[in-house]
Amino acid sequence: MTHHPDEGEFHDEQPSKTRRKKDMHALQDLGEQLVALSVERLRKVPMPEELFDAVRDAQRFTSHGARRRQMQYIGKLMRSIDAAPIQAQLDAFNGVSRAETARQHRLEKLRADLLEDEKVLGTIAETWPEADLQHLRVLRRNALKEREQDKPPRAYRELFRVLRELDEGAAAGAAPEDFPAEEE
Structure with missing residues (x-):
């Protein structure tokens, strides 16, 4: 007796073998990305403790065979969890x-605005009361001097790093969405 696809006993119930293999390889790739992370970043990734420990073990292995087996174990652990939050965190990284x-982009625009006008420090102070305005003033002055003298943009980059740290630390406070959007 032949079964017609429309009679569908279990046609849509199980993914195909090809689909399962693709999913498994995607999880293994995700595991590789986790193993490549620094410990600080790894701690920020939402995952069960057992998976965290397995990833840390894989980071310590030097033998190719041991590492390969550990990666297979990580893949096995990942098949039993929701990998979406892990992927989202890696994407954010x-x-x-x-x-x-x-x-x-908001932080880059804020940096550009600050370089154009020192009064932007007032907005920064309102948004992030904990900001070291004196340090920001020095960085601004140094960044302008670097630009003027065609020097490497050390202070320019440091200014961005400081703004990013302020933004990351202000989860409970006002968000930088309060800054005016770029005109188009």
């Missing part, structure tokens, strides 16, 4: 997410 990209 890599600057892939739209929110992270928008945040980077």
Whole structure:
């Protein structure tokens, strides 16, 4: 007796073998990305403790065979959890997410505005009361001097780093969305 696809006993119930293999390889790739992270970043990734320990073990292994087996074990652990939050955090680390990209653009615009006008420090002070305005003034002055003298942009980059740290530390306070959007 032949079964017609429309009679569908279990056609849509199980993913195909190819689909399962693709999913498994995707999880293994995700595991590789986790193993490549620093301990500080790894701690920020939402995952069960057992998976965290397995990743830390894989980071310590030097033998190719032991590492390969550990990666298979990590893949096995990952099949029993929801990998979406892990992927979202890795995307944020890599600057892939739209929110992270928008945040980077806001901070870059804020830095540019600050370089154009020192009065922007008032807005920064309102948004992040804990900000060291004197340090920001020095960084601004140094960044302008670097630009003027065609020197490497050390202070320029440091200014961005300080703004990013303020933004990361202000989860409970006002968000930088309060800054005016870029005119188009």
